[in-house]
Amino acid sequence: MSSIATLRVGTLEITTALAAVALIGARGRSREAAGVGRLVPIQIRLRVDERGAHRSHVGLAPFEVGRDSESGLVLPDPEVSRRHARLESRDGIIFVRDLESSNGTFLNGERVREPIEVRVGDEIDMGTTRLTVEDLKWT
Numbered sequence: 001m002s003s004i005a006t007l008r009v010g011t012l013e014i015t016t017a018l019a020a021v022a023l024i025g026a027r028g029r030s031r032e033a034a035g036v037g038r039l040v041p042i043q044i045r046l047r048v049d050e051r052g053a054h055r056s057h058v059g060l061a062p063f064e065v066g067r068d069s070e071s072g073l074v075l076p077d078p079e080v081s082r083r084h085a086r087l088e089s090r091d092g093i094i095f096v097r098d099l100e101s102s103n104g105t106f107l108n109g110e111r112v113r114e115p116i117e118v119r120v121g122d123e124i125d126m127g128t129t130r131l132t133v134e135d136l137k138w139t
Helices: 003-026
Strands: 042-050 053-061 063-066 085-090 093-098 105-107 116-118 123-126 129-138
Touching: 053 063, 053 085, 093 105
Parallel strands: none
Antiparallel strands: 042 053, 042 129, 063 085, 085 093, 093 116, 105 123, 123 129
């Protein structure tokens, strides 16, 4: 095999490997929600654990979570801001966005600093309240 043919084969292998890495890396959760695409209605079923009790909440994204009575999900937790976080959807993907809350929003123990994808089984902590994503249903 000539050196040019060997070089061509090596280049194809490297290009294929880089493409595979790019595809795997693109599956990350951190994406700018506004830049992803069109709004797609998604019903979210949450388990809300607060003060030793739990309840269910079903909402259609987008909706806000906070102490404010206008929120889509009202949490009477004094450590939750009036407008604490927002669950929104773009192109069939649910994101959680912290609304510059005082105590922060956490997804699976990590502070939410930018909109981040939410999946079934994820836990969102706000103050002393935990929201567990039980189901996502595309409408």
